[in-house]
Amino acid sequence: MKNTYIPFQMKVKKIYTESPDRTLKTFDLSYINEEDKFDFLPGQFCEFSILGKGESPFGIASSPTEEDILKFTVNRTGSVTNEIHYLQEGDIVGIRGPLGNWYPVEKFKGQDVVIIGGGFAFTTLRSLLVYMLEHRKDYGKITVIYGARNSDLFIYKDEIEEWEKRDDLTLHLTIDNPVKGWNKLTGFVPTVVKEVSLDPTSWCVVCGPPIMIKYTLPVLTEIGFPDEKIYTSLERRMKCGIGKCGRCNIGSKYVCIDGPVFSYEEIKKIPEAL
Amino acid sequence: MIKIKKSEFNKFIENLQKNYSVFAPVTDGKATAFKKIKSSDDINNKVLNTKRSPKEIFFPQSEVLFQYTEKGMEVPKREEKPFAIWGMRNCDTKSLLLLDKVFGEAHQMPKKDMYKDPYWKEKYDNCLVFNLACNEPLSTCFCNWFDGGPFDKTGSDIFVVETDDSFIFEAVSDKGKKFLTDCKTTENESDKEIKKIEKLKETAESFLAEKEDISSLFSKTKEIWDEPIWDEIAAKCVNCGACTFVCPTCHCFDVSDEGKGNKGKRIRLWDSCMFAIFTKEASGHNPRSQSTQRVRQRVMHKYNYFMDNYDEHLCTGCGRCVVVCPTNLDIREVIKKILNYKNEE
Amino acid sequence: MIQNLRTEVKKLLKDKKVDIVLGWEKGSLPLSSSPLFIHKEEDVDRLIFDETCRNNLTTYLTKDKRKLGKTYDKIGIVVKGCDARSIVLYVVEQQIKRENVIIIGVPCNGVLEKKKILQKTENKEILESKIDGNNIHLKGRDFDLKFPLKDVLCDSCLTCRYPDAPVHNIFIGKPRKEVDIKDEFKNVIDFEKKSSEERWEYTKDEYARCIRCYACRNVCPACYCNECFVDQNDPQWIGKTPEVTDSIIFHLIRNLHVAGRCVDCGACVSACPVDLDLRIMNKKVEKEVKERFDYTAGLDIDEKPAMVSYCENEKQDFIMG
Numbered sequence: 001m002k003n004t005y006i007p008f009q010m011k012v013k014k015i016y017t018e019s020p021d022r023t024l025k026t027f028d029l030s031y032i033n034e035e036d037k038f039d040f041l042p043g044q045f046c047e048f049s050i051l052g053k054g055e056s057p058f059g060i061a062s063s064p065t066e067e068d069i070l071k072f073t074v075n076r077t078g079s080v081t082n083e084i085h086y087l088q089e090g091d092i093v094g095i096r097g098p099l100g101n102w103y104p105v106e107k108f109k110g111q112d113v114v115i116i117g118g119g120f121a122f123t124t125l126r127s128l129l130v131y132m133l134e135h136r137k138d139y140g141k142i143t144v145i146y147g148a149r150n151s152d153l154f155i156y157k158d159e160i161e162e163w164e165k166r167d168d169l170t171l172h173l174t175i176d177n178p179v180k181g182w183n184k185l186t187g188f189v190p191t192v193v194k195e196v197s198l199d200p201t202s203w204c205v206v207c208g209p210p211i212m213i214k215y216t217l218p219v220l221t222e223i224g225f226p227d228e229k230i231y232t233s234l235e236r237r238m239k240c241g242i243g244k245c246g247r248c249n250i251g252s253k254y255v256c257i258d259g260p261v262f263s264y265e266e267i268k269k270i271p272e273a274l
Numbered sequence: 275m276i277k278i279k280k281s282e283f284n285k286f287i288e289n290l291q292k293n294y295s296v297f298a299p300v301t302d303g304k305a306t307a308f309k310k311i312k313s314s315d316d317i318n319n320k321v322l323n324t325k326r327s328p329k330e331i332f333f334p335q336s337e338v339l340f341q342y343t344e345k346g347m348e349v350p351k352r353e354e355k356p357f358a359i360w361g362m363r364n365c366d367t368k369s370l371l372l373l374d375k376v377f378g379e380a381h382q383m384p385k386k387d388m389y390k391d392p393y394w395k396e397k398y399d400n401c402l403v404f405n406l407a408c409n410e411p412l413s414t415c416f417c418n419w420f421d422g423g424p425f426d427k428t429g430s431d432i433f434v435v436e437t438d439d440s441f442i443f444e445a446v447s448d449k450g451k452k453f454l455t456d457c458k459t460t461e462n463e464s465d466k467e468i469k470k471i472e473k474l475k476e477t478a479e480s481f482l483a484e485k486e487d488i489s490s491l492f493s494k495t496k497e498i499w500d501e502p503i504w505d506e507i508a509a510k511c512v513n514c515g516a517c518t519f520v521c522p523t524c525h526c527f528d529v530s531d532e533g534k535g536n537k538g539k540r541i542r543l544w545d546s547c548m549f550a551i552f553t554k555e556a557s558g559h560n561p562r563s564q565s566t567q568r569v570r571q572r573v574m575h576k577y578n579y580f581m582d583n584y585d586e587h588l589c590t591g592c593g594r595c596v597v598v599c600p601t602n603l604d605i606r607e608v609i610k611k612i613l614n615y616k617n618e619e
Numbered sequence: 620m621i622q623n624l625r626t627e628v629k630k631l632l633k634d635k636k637v638d639i640v641l642g643w644e645k646g647s648l649p650l651s652s653s654p655l656f657i658h659k660e661e662d663v664d665r666l667i668f669d670e671t672c673r674n675n676l677t678t679y680l681t682k683d684k685r686k687l688g689k690t691y692d693k694i695g696i697v698v699k700g701c702d703a704r705s706i707v708l709y710v711v712e713q714q715i716k717r718e719n720v721i722i723i724g725v726p727c728n729g730v731l732e733k734k735k736i737l738q739k740t741e742n743k744e745i746l747e748s749k750i751d752g753n754n755i756h757l758k759g760r761d762f763d764l765k766f767p768l769k770d771v772l773c774d775s776c777l778t779c780r781y782p783d784a785p786v787h788n789i790f791i792g793k794p795r796k797e798v799d800i801k802d803e804f805k806n807v808i809d810f811e812k813k814s815s816e817e818r819w820e821y822t823k824d825e826y827a828r829c830i831r832c833y834a835c836r837n838v839c840p841a842c843y844c845n846e847c848f849v850d851q852n853d854p855q856w857i858g859k860t861p862e863v864t865d866s867i868i869f870h871l872i873r874n875l876h877v878a879g880r881c882v883d884c885g886a887c888v889s890a891c892p893v894d895l896d897l898r899i900m901n902k903k904v905e906k907e908v909k910e911r912f913d914y915t916a917g918l919d920i921d922e923k924p925a926m927v928s929y930c931e932n933e934k935q936d937f938i939m940g
């Protein structure tokens with residue numbers, strides 16, 4: 001039996017600094033042993049280990065189609081994330097995963113999909129978007145709404161530029177307040193969701209800071225999206241990632257194994273989810 | 275059924291020690307706990323509920339998950355012999371079944387192996403559990419609420435009754451049967467012994483307080499989740515972790531690294547939902563920042579959430595939390611309060 | 620006495636002088652009491668005060684319970700001498716405003732120590748109990764014991780100098796006045812006479828039992844930090860394991876944090892589920908503070924908190940030496 005608590009080792013292949021204030025960095029990790037490679041789907045996460053400091057969960061930002069790497073974008077906020085930010089290319093880190101469930105990409109097949117993201121929580125949404133673009137024929141219309149406090153705080157800026165050029169994808173970028181030189185949308189995500197016209201027969205995936213999720217979901221209901229077609233990803237403090245350490249529950253649901261992806265329908269049944 | 279005279283008890287334990295590491299209730303300083311014994315003299319068969327629960331044999335308060343060096347990670351070697359646990363009570367043997375649900379699989383089945391806790395499994399799957407009947411239940415025992423009882427055998431391999439002059443053994447599981455067969459002691463099914471046991475059982479059950487009907491506890495807890503009753507229940511709790519640390523079914527833990535440079539270890543430590551930092555996120559946000567929310571978590575987890583996931587209550591009625599709570603927040607009274615609570619509508 | 624207490628409390632609630640009163644009610648276990656939060660007059664009849672009223676209720680005024688202080692403008696609280704001294708501490712340390720609490724003093728003859736009782740009954744369960752005058756009568760399945768009450772009072776009570784609330788708004792019954800205690804630090808002096816090996820052995824064995832449940836800290840009126848040093852993880856000050864070295868460090872730092880602030884209420888001692896001898900170190904520190912600064916915590920409400928910078932600057936040779 002494989003010991004589920006022991007991370008396998010990966011090498012830091014490339015580091016991107018995502019924001020000028022250096023609080024956001026993206027790490028491409030490459031496998032050291034072929035046999036560690038695992039199958040996963042967009043929405044799942046891993047426990048990222050820095051031995052001596054601890055483990056933290058991060059959503060997988062790479063798509064399953066990017067076979068040789070795992071990508072994580074890390075916001076520097078505490079002890080482990082600090083240490084992750086000190087990593088250099090070539091360093092070895094520990095990974096446990098894939099953990100949790102995923103966005104129901106099987107259900108999305110042949111249908112329109114709306115992706116709504118905020119700030120650095122765009123990670124698993126990137127995974128989803130890249131995955132769907134790789135299998136473009138399988139899906140209908142793809143619309144993306146992505147908001148950030150200011151334009152510096154968008155992650156994957158180079159890729160956003162590429163996506164903007166595509167004609168098989170509608171991309172709305174918004175920042176909280178108007179600034180000179182910004183010629184795209186302004187306003188908070190929930191407001192923008194109301195403004196751009198969305199087709200409520202689409203599937204919808206929302207991921208962002210808790211407050212954004214909280215205010216966006218009701219707007220989607222207002223537009224006419226049924227609860228069971230809205231998905232979001234929740235966050236709770238975690239340790240084990242496998243339903244044992246007991247801290248990540250919301251009611252009887254454990255975010256690490258029953259989630260992190262939940263439909264709005266499920267969320268409405270668990271008090272305190274939002 | 276096998277009978278061992280009390281005068282032969284020492285020899286029995288000695289034999290057991292040949293193949294097993296034997297754990298039993300001992301008085302450790304001023305407190306009682308299950309410890310690995312050197313000889314049968316260490317055993318305290320009189321103590322009913324040890325202060326610390328026997329869960330720590332399988333799930334110690336602190337356990338090294340692995341050590342690491344520049345060469346890699348390594349799980350510390352465990353001692354070779356399997357465990358035999360002498361003198362567990364029904365509320366504790368039942369708790370092992372509950373913990374095995376959490377550590378053995380988690381309620382998510384598809385990727386089985388990933389959800390198996392190897393540290394728990396290795397110890398639990400190879401152990402032999404002797405369940406000693408409770409001849410004199412305490413006033414804090416309420417195992418009968420959860421369909422357990424002083425002479426209930428659930429969760430054990432071998433059920434033992436202490437009579438005036440002997441210990442009487444009965445195999446419960448296959449493992450237990452095999453052990454007793456291998457013992458090569460002659461079987462003796464005497465009516466006299468059976469009568470004795472019946473009598474002891476009757477007396478023991480008469481010591482228990484009246485059984486509370488908790489069949490509606492699950493639906494009731496769900497119903498009142500949002501009611502102000504929780505403030506009333508939680509008011510006196512000081513959020514120490516005492517109730518959860520002595521509880522045989524609480525399984526929460528923290529993971530923490532200790533080390534310098536390339537060398538160190540990752541350990542897990544008991545943790546408790548009663549502590550404020552248990553759920554505090556890096557951003558400072560804490561979904562259970564209020565004491566009331568944490569008390570509700572404990573009660574709901576035991577009598578509702580666990581039921582939702584595993585169809586059992588995460589409580590065996592051992593009464594340990596009742597005894598240790600420094601504010602006398604008595605879980606039995608909480609249950610009664612919930613059951614009797616009338617919603618406003 | 621109890622009738623007078625209830626009448627006073629009812630009056631306070633009726634006249635809206637207080638929004639809530641903290642007291643004790645009968646507990647669910649033999650010889651136990653439990654904290655009672657009284658909002659309504661009809662609950663006053665549950666209020667008791669006797670030898671079982673062990674908890675120091677002032678702890679609810681701070682800590683997580685700081686919300687009590689925020690939710691209510693006026694809090695009534697029934698206090699023993701040691702409890703009242705904790706309130707003095709809060710006022711001096713500006714945790715609460717004196718005018719926000721109505722302190723109701725009751726005459727305390729000492730409270731029971733469950734652990735001593737269990738020693739008497741050899742850990743057998745008590746099914747019936749009665750206190751009459753200076754004696755206590757206990758019955759269990761196979762024992763029937765009668766002995767002087769003082770055999771099973773808390774150690775803190777046996778050496779308590781100030782059984783009456785030094786500061787109060789109301790006092791029910793007859794105050795006992797200051798008690799002349801000669802051997803207040805006897806446990807410490809005896810301990811100091813031991814060899815350092817013996818002291819280490821004792822300390823080690825005691826702290827080895829600690830399960831780090833933090834009941835001692837959480838019931839302690841002097842421990843009210845929003846985030847305790849043991850809970851900080853960046854940097855992580857001390858190990859969180861129940862290993863004896865980690866536990867000793869936790870307790871030593873806690874001792875230093877409550878130095879000159881501990882009122883010897885004994886709340887920690889009786890809260891500890893594994894019966895650690897926490898008092899010996901508390902008293903040791905108290906003795907040092909008294910000898911070096913001639914200071915006793917919680918007596919004078921106008922005193923400046925002289926101990927605030929104490930533990931950082933002073934020589935700490937008394938810890939182990």
Ligand SMILES: Cc1cc2nc3c(=O)[nH]c(=O)nc-3n(C[C@H](O)[C@H](O)[C@H](O)COP(=O)(O)OP(=O)(O)OC[C@H]3O[C@@H](n4cnc5c(N)ncnc54)[C@H](O)[C@@H]3O)c2cc1C
Binds near residue numbers: 073
């Ligand atoms: C499913 C999931 C996906 C996530 N994806 C991302 C992501 O893609 N990018 C990103 O920057 N952040 C993500 N987070 C949040 C991230 O895990 C925390 O910010 C991080 O654990 C903080 O660790 P720290 O050691 O720096 O903070 P500290 O405050 O020092 O926390 C100590 C430990 O507590 C736990 N912890 C604290 N806060 C959280 C939290 N919010 N969530 C989970 N565990 C926590 C971790 O084990 C952490 O190591 C995700 C969280 C979850 C649950």
Ligand code: SF4
Binds near residue numbers: 523524
């Ligand atoms: S909750 Fe209390 S009574 Fe129930 S199993 Fe845990 S310690 Fe025993």
Ligand code: SF4
Binds near residue numbers: 523547572575
């Ligand atoms: S009651 Fe609390 S500590 Fe116990 S298992 Fe449940 S969440 Fe964990």
Ligand code: SF4
Binds near residue numbers: 602834
């Ligand atoms: S032991 Fe009592 S006071 Fe401590 S956390 Fe449990 S219920 Fe609260």
Ligand code: SF4
Binds near residue numbers: 877
């Ligand atoms: S350390 Fe113990 S005796 Fe001193 S004030 Fe705190 S709880 Fe009371």
Ligand code: SF4
Binds near residue numbers: 835892897
């Ligand atoms: S109450 Fe006792 S066991 Fe708990 S932390 Fe304090 S000393 Fe340790």
Ligand code: FES
Binds near residue numbers: 238239242243247256
């Ligand atoms: S992270 Fe441990 S149970 Fe979910």
